[in-house]
Amino acid sequence: MEKNEIEKRIAELTKILNEANYNYYVLDESKITDQEYDKYLKELTELEAMYPAYANENSPTKRVGGEVVSKFQKIVHEKPMLSLANVFNEEEIFDFDMRIKKEGVIPEYVCEYKIDGLGISLIYEHGVLVHGVTRGDGVTGEDVTHNVKTIKSIPLVLKEPISIEVRGEVFMHKKTLEKLNKERKDNGEALLQNVRNAAAGSLRQQDSKEAAKRELDCFIYYLPEPEKYGLKTHFETLEFMQKLGFKVNPENKLVDDYVGILKYIKKATEKRGKLSYEIDGVVIKVNDLDMQKKLGFTAKYPKWATAYKFPAQEVLTKLKDIIFTVGRTGQITPNAVLEPVIVMGSTIRRATLHNEDNVLKKGLMIGDIVAIRKAGDVIPEVVEAKVERRTGEEIPFQMIKECPMCHTPLVKKEGNVDYFCLNPECPKRNIGALIHFVSRDAMNIEGMGDEIVEELYNLGFINTIPDLYTLKDKVKQIIEFDGYGEKSLNKIIENIENSKNNSLERLLFGLGIEGIGNKTAKLLASTFGDIDNLRKKTEEDLQNIKDIGKVLAINIVKYFKENTELINKLKEIGINMQYLGVKQKYDEEITGKKFVITGTITDVSRNEIKEFLESFGGITSESVSTKTDAVILGSNPGSKYDKAVKLNIPIWNEEKIKEKMGK
Numbered sequence: 001m002e003k004n005e006i007e008k009r010i011a012e013l014t015k016i017l018n019e020a021n022y023n024y025y026v027l028d029e030s031k032i033t034d035q036e037y038d039k040y041l042k043e044l045t046e047l048e049a050m051y052p053a054y055a056n057e058n059s060p061t062k063r064v065g066g067e068v069v070s071k072f073q074k075i076v077h078e079k080p081m082l083s084l085a086n087v088f089n090e091e092e093i094f095d096f097d098m099r100i101k102k103e104g105v106i107p108e109y110v111c112e113y114k115i116d117g118l119g120i121s122l123i124y125e126h127g128v129l130v131h132g133v134t135r136g137d138g139v140t141g142e143d144v145t146h147n148v149k150t151i152k153s154i155p156l157v158l159k160e161p162i163s164i165e166v167r168g169e170v171f172m173h174k175k176t177l178e179k180l181n182k183e184r185k186d187n188g189e190a191l192l193q194n195v196r197n198a199a200a201g202s203l204r205q206q207d208s209k210e211a212a213k214r215e216l217d218c219f220i221y222y223l224p225e226p227e228k229y230g231l232k233t234h235f236e237t238l239e240f241m242q243k244l245g246f247k248v249n250p251e252n253k254l255v256d257d258y259v260g261i262l263k264y265i266k267k268a269t270e271k272r273g274k275l276s277y278e279i280d281g282v283v284i285k286v287n288d289l290d291m292q293k294k295l296g297f298t299a300k301y302p303k304w305a306t307a308y309k310f311p312a313q314e315v316l317t318k319l320k321d322i323i324f325t326v327g328r329t330g331q332i333t334p335n336a337v338l339e340p341v342i343v344m345g346s347t348i349r350r351a352t353l354h355n356e357d358n359v360l361k362k363g364l365m366i367g368d369i370v371a372i373r374k375a376g377d378v379i380p381e382v383v384e385a386k387v388e389r390r391t392g393e394e395i396p397f398q399m400i401k402e403c404p405m406c407h408t409p410l411v412k413k414e415g416n417v418d419y420f421c422l423n424p425e426c427p428k429r430n431i432g433a434l435i436h437f438v439s440r441d442a443m444n445i446e447g448m449g450d451e452i453v454e455e456l457y458n459l460g461f462i463n464t465i466p467d468l469y470t471l472k473d474k475v476k477q478i479i480e481f482d483g484y485g486e487k488s489l490n491k492i493i494e495n496i497e498n499s500k501n502n503s504l505e506r507l508l509f510g511l512g513i514e515g516i517g518n519k520t521a522k523l524l525a526s527t528f529g530d531i532d533n534l535r536k537k538t539e540e541d542l543q544n545i546k547d548i549g550k551v552l553a554i555n556i557v558k559y560f561k562e563n564t565e566l567i568n569k570l571k572e573i574g575i576n577m578q579y580l581g582v583k584q585k586y587d588e589e590i591t592g593k594k595f596v597i598t599g600t601i602t603d604v605s606r607n608e609i610k611e612f613l614e615s616f617g618g619i620t621s622e623s624v625s626t627k628t629d630a631v632i633l634g635s636n637p638g639s640k641y642d643k644a645v646k647l648n649i650p651i652w653n654e655e656k657i658k659e660k661m662g663k
């Protein structure tokens with residue numbers, strides 16, 4: 001063949017095979033036979049090998065893998081990939097519906113299956129796939145493009161040459177998991193416990209040939225910037241993405257109201273076991289995109305969507321023992337030691353019993369047969385003792401009186417159900433602080449499980465947080481101890497080093513400042529941008545920030561005053577001290593201040609003013625009080641103006657707010 005004929009044939013075969021993949025994996029139709037597909041693929045593979053200059057970057061031959069990466073690059077999402085708030089029963093669904101209606105809208109909803117897999121962001125430039133990025137922590141994900149290209153339901157080239165980002169769920173079919181586990185069992189390998197973990201592990205394979213063997217699939221369900229394409233509803237975005245060549249779940253449905261949601265959930269529950277893939281609930285979204293924008297977001301969730309989680313599956317097992325752990329704050333927690341049992345695909349050996357009152361309320365005894373479930377399909381929980389199964393050999397529960405580690409007498413704080421070890425030198429408290437620092441929601445150092453942290457502490461390799469970052473200098477000494485292979489240890493060291501690049505909110509949460517959870521850590525990080533700005537703030541400054549009360553403000557100021565040396569040491573180590581997400585805009589007159597709008601302001605709607613103030617961290621309220629920082633005054637004001645004058649509250653006239661807004 002002549003060169004131009006070869007190039008033409010390669011392009012022709014590429015088109016035939018890409019269309020065949022789309023028809024088979026997206027539309028579930030076969031336009032050519034398997035024999036024809038194999039013949040065309042073989043011909044294309046041979047031609048590309050002989051004439052690599054004519055091979056298309058998005059050739060279907062890439063679907064079989066072959067690219068190997070040494071490590072996964074981090075990519076910051078342009079818009080955070082937020083999680084969803086959960087509801088668990090009809091009453092909570094009703095409450096969600098009422099919250100939407102209280103905003104003055106009568107919504108219709110789109111109901112979708114909640115696929116049990118791994119969130120993915122797909123980025124296309126001029127219709128060509130350039131990046132596949134995992135959700136990660138919602139702000140920063142990992143580039144897994146080499147593996148995404150092996151998923152046959154994900155188009156390498158769109159039907160239109162547009163630049164776009166879409167999001168969806170990568171998952172594994174049940175039969176694929178069964179087949180893989182049969183192969184692994186025959187090879188003497190550990191079995192994959194559930195489709196979610198299997199999909200996540202498959203997408204993080206360094207060798208894309210291995211990922212290709214896992215036969216992953218993908219449903220697309222979200223378009224981050226629909227306004228760019230003139231779309232008005234979420235259901236329109238689903239249809240739009242489907243026309244571009246994406247696989248969209250055919251079970252998605254538009255419903256009119258709360259009753260429609262319940263009917264959809266009932267059908268989904270009935271069909272759940274018959275599906276080829278796992279679902280763990282139903283996602284409910286307001287359909288109208290303008291309504292979505294009006295409803296907005298909390299720090300963690302969109303207010304216009306929620307996820308109904310199916311009731312947890314319960315199984316029975318034996319409560320072998322109750323042991324006690326010491327947390328980083330000295331809190332003593334009773335924990336159930338169970339005969340291993342599989343719940344929702346995961347093997348459960350331990351479960352927290354929370355506190356003495358909880359154990360006594362449930363009447364648990366060591367030796368009981370107990371019901372176990374995974375609350376929200378995630379956290380193992382002991383539901384109840386099966387009293388009718390008792391033999392008389394069970395041992396009553398007794399709360400300990402002293403710390404199991406340092407033997408200091410325990411104290412039950414007034415008005416608190418928990419017991420505490422108040423010894424600041426208690427080794428277990430130090431271990432708990434280290435475990436918290438490396439945990440998934442904090443610095444997310446993979447491989448540093450609780451047992452490894454505790455063992456390295458007991459062996460003297462780590463005593464403080466900075467010691468974690470010196471482990472790279474102690475590899476030879478550590479591998480002298482049984483159970484530490486050089487390869488696995490080096491992987492942990494690599495993960496520790498990578499954690500230096502985390503966004504500030506992870507560090508703030510990991511430091512264990514009393515009262516600071518994930519949400520508050522992100523609020524502080526996004527508001528102040530870097531740790532030096534934060535630790536300069538006074539208690540009064542902090543209390544001006546929404547959701548930061550007096551006690552929390554005291555805790556923050558106290559922590560940074562007492563831990564200057566630690567923060568400076570972590571800086572020297574090279575740990576990132578800056579927020580890497582979308583920073584909260586700052587204005588001295590607005591950020592953290594409370595406003596009331598009264599009267600009519602020409603050419604600017606009240607909602608526009610609210611959105612503007614909130615974009616700078618301002619707070620709007622409907623009533624004037626001593627806590628109001630300013631009243632924004634339009635024409636024909638009501639009694640709010642009179643009250644503001646009486647309380648001597650500053651007044652912003654139309655000119656001032658418009659000037660601020662650039663109007």
